[in-house]
Amino acid sequence: MKTIESVQNKEIKEVCKLHTKKGRDGSNQFLVEGVHLIQEAYEAHLLDRIFLSENVELDLDVEQVLCSQAVLNKISLQKSNASCIGLCHKPDRKVVSCDRTLLLDEVQDPGNMGTLIRSALSFGFNAIFYSKGCVDPYNPKVVQASQGALFKVHIEEAEMVSTIRKLQEDGFLVLGTALRSYSHFLHEIEFPKKTAFVLGNEGSGLSNRVIGVCDDCVKIDMDRFESLNVGVAGSICMYSCFIQGR
Amino acid sequence: MKTIESVQNKEIKEVCKLHTKKGRDGSNQFLVEGVHLIQEAYEAHLLDRIFLSENVELDLDVEQVLCSQAVLNKISLQKSNASCIGLCHKPDRKVVSCDRTLLLDEVQDPGNMGTLIRSALSFGFNAIFYSKGCVDPYNPKVVQASQGALFKVHIEEAEMVSTIRKLQEDGFLVLGTALRSYSHFLHEIEFPKKTAFVLGNEGSGLSNRVIGVCDDCVKIDMDRFESLNVGVAGSICMYSCFIQGR
Known part of the structure; x- marks a missing residue:
C-alpha cells in the first residue's frame, strides 16, 4: 500500500485544494469523511481513492493510501482526529425527468x-x-x-x-x-x-x-x-x- | 455608559464562564448574540445587561456596557467580529400544563x-x-x-x-x-x-x-x-x- 507521511507531499497539497469551492469546481472532485460516507460514495461509483490511518480497515476495491495522522489532519476539515477520507469525482450530469x-x-x-x-x-x-x-x-x-x-x-x-x-x-x-x-x-x-x-x-x-x-x-x-x-x-x-x- | 476595554477585566472573566454548561448551571445565566436574539430575550424579560461596541445602538431599557472589540471577541463564541452580546438569566420554572x-x-x-x-x-x-x-x-x-x-x-x-x-x-x-x-x-x-x-x-x-x-x-x-x-x-x-x- 502506498504511504504518505509528509504534509508537504505534492498529492496532499492538491487534495487540500478541494477544501475550497474553486478547487472542487476546477478538478470536479470533492472529499468525504468517515466510513459511512466513504461507503455511500463507493456504492454510487464516485470514490476514487481513500486516505486512511493504519487503524482503519476498509474492504473496498479502490486505491488506498496509508497516511500519517498529520497528513489526515491536514486533509480533514473536522476538528478531531480524522481516520479516513475519500477522494471522489462529481457524478456526470445527465438529463433527468422527475415528477x-x-x-x-x-x-x-x-x-x-x-x-x-x-x-x-x-x-x-x-x-x-x-x-x-x-x-x-x-x-x-x-x-x-x-x-x-x-x-x-x-x-x-x-x-x-x-x-x-x-x-x-x-x-x-x-x-x-x-x-x-x-x-x-x-x-x-x-x-x-x-x-x-x-x-x-x-x-x-x-x-x-x-x-x-x-x-x-x-x-x-x-x-x-x-x-x-x-x-x-x-x-x-x-x-x-x-x-x-x- | 460603563466602559470595559481590557480582556483581563474581572466581570468579563465571569461572563466567559458562561461558555460552558458548568458555568451556566452555576450562575443560572446564559449569553445571546446579535440584535434579534437580544430583543427576543428583552421581550421575554430575561435580559440583564448588554455588552456592545460603539457602532451599535440599542434602545432597550437595560444596562449597557461599552466594550472594546477585543473584549467582545473574548465574550463571543462566533468567528467573526461580534458587535453585541446579551447577558440573560434563565427563566423561572413553573409547572405548566400543555396538551x-x-x-x-x-x-x-x-x-x-x-x-x-x-x-x-x-x-x-x-x-x-x-x-x-x-x-x-x-x-x-x-x-x-x-x-x-x-x-x-x-x-x-x-x-x-x-x-x-x-x-x-x-x-x-x-x-x-x-x-x-x-x-x-x-x-x-x-x-x-x-x-x-x-x-x-x-x-x-x-x-x-x-x-x-x-x-x-x-x-x-x-x-x-x-x-x-x-x-x-x-x-x-x-x-x-x-x-x-x-
Missing part, C-alpha cells in the same frame, strides 16, 4: 442545504436545482448533512427564473414558499403529479422576482406567528406532497 | 435541538422535556438555532421513563419515533388532544428502555428506505399532529 422537483434559491447554510437534499431523496424529490448564491453542495458540511443522499439525487446549478419557466412548460405546478397574506396553506393544496417547490434564503426568503414567476405561493399553518427553519419548512412541504400522492 | 408535549432523549446536535425548540413553539408543543444526555438548551448554538423560541416554551431537564409515565397518568398518548417494522405510519394516526412525541439520538435513535414505556411507535412514510434528520422528523410529527387538530 417531483426542488428548487433552492440562495440557501446559504450548509446544514440546511444538506438536510434538504436528504429529505428530498426520502420523499421522492429526485431532481434539485440550486441558484448560484447557494452554498456549494459539495462543501464538506453539506455532504456530511446530506448523509450520502447527495450521491443519489440529480443536483444541478441553474438560474431560477428560467428553470421555473421550463418546468411550467413541462406541466409542473411551481409553488414558492413564502409567508405572504395571499399564500395558500400547504395543507389545503391538491398537488398535481408534477409539483415543484421553491425555497428561499434563510434570512430574506424568496425574492419578489422569483415569487413573480411561481404559479402560487404556499405557507405552513402555525399555532402562532413564528418562522420555521428552511430545512424544516422544505421537508414539511415535500412530505405533505409525498403523502398526498401515496 | 402537546415534546420529549427529547439524548439529542446531541445543537442545531437539531434548537430547530426542534423552534418548531415546537410553531406547532403548539409548548412543553419540552429533555434528558440529561441532551445538549444544554442554553448552549449558544442551541439558542441561536432556536431563534428565540427557547424563551417562549417551557423547557425542563427530566428523566425520560418517569416523565412518560407521568404523562400517561395524565391522559397523554405518548408516541416514540422509531423506524421499527411494528411502528405505525404517522399519517395513519388519529391524535388525541393530549399527544406527546419522544425523539431519540441522532445516531442510535431511541433506546429500547424508552420505547418500552411508550404507548406506541410512529414512523414517517418515505419513498425509499432512508433516514431523516431528527430535527426534520420531529418537526413533521408535530406539524401532522397540529394540522389534524386544526
Whole structure:
C-alpha cells in the first residue's frame, strides 16, 4: 500500500485544494469523511481513492493510501482526529425527468442545504436545482448533512427564473414558499403529479422576482406567528406532497 | 455608559464562564448574540445587561456596557467580529400544563435541538422535556438555532421513563419515533388532544428502555428506505399532529 507521511507531499497539497469551492469546481472532485460516507460514495461509483490511518480497515476495491495522522489532519476539515477520507469525482450530469422537483434559491447554510437534499431523496424529490448564491453542495458540511443522499439525487446549478419557466412548460405546478397574506396553506393544496417547490434564503426568503414567476405561493399553518427553519419548512412541504400522492 | 476595554477585566472573566454548561448551571445565566436574539430575550424579560461596541445602538431599557472589540471577541463564541452580546438569566420554572408535549432523549446536535425548540413553539408543543444526555438548551448554538423560541416554551431537564409515565397518568398518548417494522405510519394516526412525541439520538435513535414505556411507535412514510434528520422528523410529527387538530 502506498504511504504518505509528509504534509508537504505534492498529492496532499492538491487534495487540500478541494477544501475550497474553486478547487472542487476546477478538478470536479470533492472529499468525504468517515466510513459511512466513504461507503455511500463507493456504492454510487464516485470514490476514487481513500486516505486512511493504519487503524482503519476498509474492504473496498479502490486505491488506498496509508497516511500519517498529520497528513489526515491536514486533509480533514473536522476538528478531531480524522481516520479516513475519500477522494471522489462529481457524478456526470445527465438529463433527468422527475415528477417531483426542488428548487433552492440562495440557501446559504450548509446544514440546511444538506438536510434538504436528504429529505428530498426520502420523499421522492429526485431532481434539485440550486441558484448560484447557494452554498456549494459539495462543501464538506453539506455532504456530511446530506448523509450520502447527495450521491443519489440529480443536483444541478441553474438560474431560477428560467428553470421555473421550463418546468411550467413541462406541466409542473411551481409553488414558492413564502409567508405572504395571499399564500395558500400547504395543507389545503391538491398537488398535481408534477409539483415543484421553491425555497428561499434563510434570512430574506424568496425574492419578489422569483415569487413573480411561481404559479402560487404556499405557507405552513402555525399555532402562532413564528418562522420555521428552511430545512424544516422544505421537508414539511415535500412530505405533505409525498403523502398526498401515496 | 460603563466602559470595559481590557480582556483581563474581572466581570468579563465571569461572563466567559458562561461558555460552558458548568458555568451556566452555576450562575443560572446564559449569553445571546446579535440584535434579534437580544430583543427576543428583552421581550421575554430575561435580559440583564448588554455588552456592545460603539457602532451599535440599542434602545432597550437595560444596562449597557461599552466594550472594546477585543473584549467582545473574548465574550463571543462566533468567528467573526461580534458587535453585541446579551447577558440573560434563565427563566423561572413553573409547572405548566400543555396538551402537546415534546420529549427529547439524548439529542446531541445543537442545531437539531434548537430547530426542534423552534418548531415546537410553531406547532403548539409548548412543553419540552429533555434528558440529561441532551445538549444544554442554553448552549449558544442551541439558542441561536432556536431563534428565540427557547424563551417562549417551557423547557425542563427530566428523566425520560418517569416523565412518560407521568404523562400517561395524565391522559397523554405518548408516541416514540422509531423506524421499527411494528411502528405505525404517522399519517395513519388519529391524535388525541393530549399527544406527546419522544425523539431519540441522532445516531442510535431511541433506546429500547424508552420505547418500552411508550404507548406506541410512529414512523414517517418515505419513498425509499432512508433516514431523516431528527430535527426534520420531529418537526413533521408535530406539524401532522397540529394540522389534524386544526
